[in-house]
Amino acid sequence: MALLEVKDLKVSFTTNHGRLYAVDGIDVTLEAGESLAIVGESGSGKSVTSLSIMGLIENPGEVQAEHILFKGQDLASVSARKHRAILGNELSMIFQDPSSSLNPCFTIGAQIDEALKKHTDTSRKARRQRAIDLLKAVGIPDPESRLAAWPHQLSGGMNQRVMIAIAISCNPALLIADEPTTALDVTIQAQIMSLLKELGESRDMAMILITHDLGVVAETVDRVMVMYAGQVVESACKNDLLDHPQHPYTRALMESIPSGRLQGDQRLPVIPGRVPVLDMLPGGCRFHPRCKYADDKCRQQRPELVIDDNRSVRCFHPLGVIKHV
Amino acid sequence: MSSPLLEVHELAKHYPVKLGPFRTGMLQALSDVSFDVGVRQTLAIVGESGSGKSTLARQLLMLEKPNHGSLHHKGELLRWPQDVRSMQRRTRMIFQNPFESLNPRKQIYALLEEPLINHASDSAADRRERIYAMLDSVGLNPNQANRYPHMFSGGQRQRIAIARALIIGPELLIADEAVSALDVSVQAQVLNLLLDLIKAHGLSCIFITHDISVVEVMADEVLVLYMGRVMEYGRADEVLTKPMHHYTKTLLDCTPRFDRSGMRAMDEDQLAGDIPSSLNPPSGCVFHTRCRHVQERCRVEQPVLVEHEGRRLACHFPVSQRMAK
């Protein structure tokens, strides 16, 4: 049984323009211990997806799905509050900016203790020891003295490690990390990503990593899912996706990342146009106005997600598809 | 051989910091920074948090007086405060956050007019022409000039910021993390625009960034800063392909790449620990606390910036070619 199985997830918001779908029918499947990256730019719906799995979408947002199965239990039809109660210790999340995720008025020790108190049932002494063990596990030097430190006394990287410590304190089956390294220096990013990978492996913890940075994806995850304007446009295991991207958007994203010096009048390849706004989505394929391969079929018909041999792509003309004979 | 556009000699800046009711510490933001920027040359300044790059930007714009050192424009010493205004006319900046750098209560027209009113002596009609021409050259429609910043996307706002920077015809453009806050596909658009405009206007440019891929695309020379000191300084193509300072090498290795050939080295070259506090910099070489190749001399003696194989380097034991990957 898969750890997480989400089918046909739709998240909508009622606005004065009517009902707008930030997420429009996506499926997510995750096995225990597996790691998945959801890649997309602003407006792709990636964060909303993770929030809805966590049960954090409330009025005026509405979550609909055929099912959201977590360890076999269907969360789709329950209220957001019940959703979170069922998930309890099983699911944790870390966010982008660690300095705003930690409460500046409480010490590190107090915040870890709060998490432990809520999810475990042990004495104060045992909790303190566990907090020290957790800080050690996330690579914080001199953990005993750090318990008394305040968030502002620690750097961004340290704070993010504390966040991770809090997140894994209840041994969750699934960790969702929403842009965990975007706000950090690049040498610290490497440390945090490697920490997450190591924790996932040693604790058999599944992970969903949400990012806009394909480079971060390259080293830490098993599978990648690319989102655009609320839909999944491609999904494959990491190596396949990076070696042979099939959707033009994926390929274009990879090409926009500068790599190597330009000669003379050469310029970086760009994806023309902008991500569409939700109340003015293009007809047909949502990416067609920006796609250099678009034809009439793309303009008029909506491509479905085609699943083939463990990868899927939503495109009438996927790139370089090798037909199996 | 004419003088470079801008020469920086031994710039140093420190700030007093209150550590408690009776204690004041000294934050060494910059120490002994020297470099120059030639006409039509682009210099990239690379550094992480605590490197002093923001302080350096403020120094170059003559917003603050240095504690030591001097700036020269085409060979002439820049004096405080007489030359401040003329320097600010010649040197313009693009800020990192496109949501913060434009006055939310002003129309774009007014934002572009402000530098013209203060620094130029055109008539209102001339200003109008220049504003419309400038909007056009950054790829925006002039009839949107009466709109407010919140009506534009992040990429468009950055274009407006570029227009504002260039409208008075500067000689030097300082881009402080100008594309870091943008989506990847938008970054490429903005970088292309900058390349075009820099070429068209014959500008010199200082690109402050932590993103090595941006350095590769934009820069002729690169200066690596760490804890307010220059670690390495030389031609971009040489430094990026054959880094000689261990910090530079690690930065390059830590840069996420989605092609697996350049995958980050997970354990070997990773930096240990955090960036030290600028209030209490390490003795000897400021990088020694995190360098994997540290030796006794590094802890004790601060390396001097010396000429070494065509570039300037501050390291007792530079990366030898045999050690490079």
Place this chain on the structure above:
Amino acid sequence: MITHDENLMTPWQQNWQVLHSNVGAMLGLSVLLILVICAVFAPVIAPHDPAMQYSDALLVPPIWMEGGTMRFFLGTDDIGRDLASRLIYGARFSMSIGLIIVIIAMITGVLLGAMAGMRRGFVEASIMRLMDIILALPSLLLAIVIVAILGASLINAAIAVAIVLLPHFVRITRASVVAESSRDYVLAAQLDGARGPRLFAITLLPNIAAPLIVQSTLAFSSAILDIAALGFLGLGAQPPTPEWGTLLSSSREFIERAPWTVTLPGVAILITVMASNLLGDGLRDALDPRLKR
């Protein structure tokens, strides 16, 4: 989540939209507009001359009490003057003096606050300490002292009240200036060449206007109340000027025999202050930058 055209409203249009949906604020605004109209068109609206004494109609009750007539529908005072007309003309004094006080306090306060916020150092310290002294003294007491020094008249009372209200504007301006000055767009304007006065007026002021606008409606209520209090004490407008506070004062002795002569001016003050406060609350919500729409 961005949709297409809600982005096309100017910042002030967006603020108006929120204000418009607030019932209390719209009610307050309407009442204030009615009062302004009363004040401006008093000669047209008032049924009688406020100074005209009808010796045959002394202490006539208002129309809803026994003995009241339509001729003097709010009753008359002890020397036969129509209360309704006096109240309507009183609106002139109260509204205009309230407005003048707010304008004086606001302009002076914003200038002082701007200097404090932008100059820092000694200038800031002296201005803020002076404001602290003003705030430390009970406001009405301070106003009384100032009027006692300057002499009892409506104008002097207005100056006194303006001084009492000054610190609020200074503090708000200074705090806003300090907070906004660290933001990139201000630095950008400085690099564009804007200095001191221009930097403040063109770049900063539109961004700090919101709390000042809210404060001005609250200051308006305070001004009305303080002027009425001073008038009541005989230190403001002098009889026979039909300022509402003065009306209260001169009818004090009739509170048992002819309560309407006291309560109706009081109600007029109450309505005005409430309307202003309702509008102020609505403005605070509408202009709050954190409630992003």
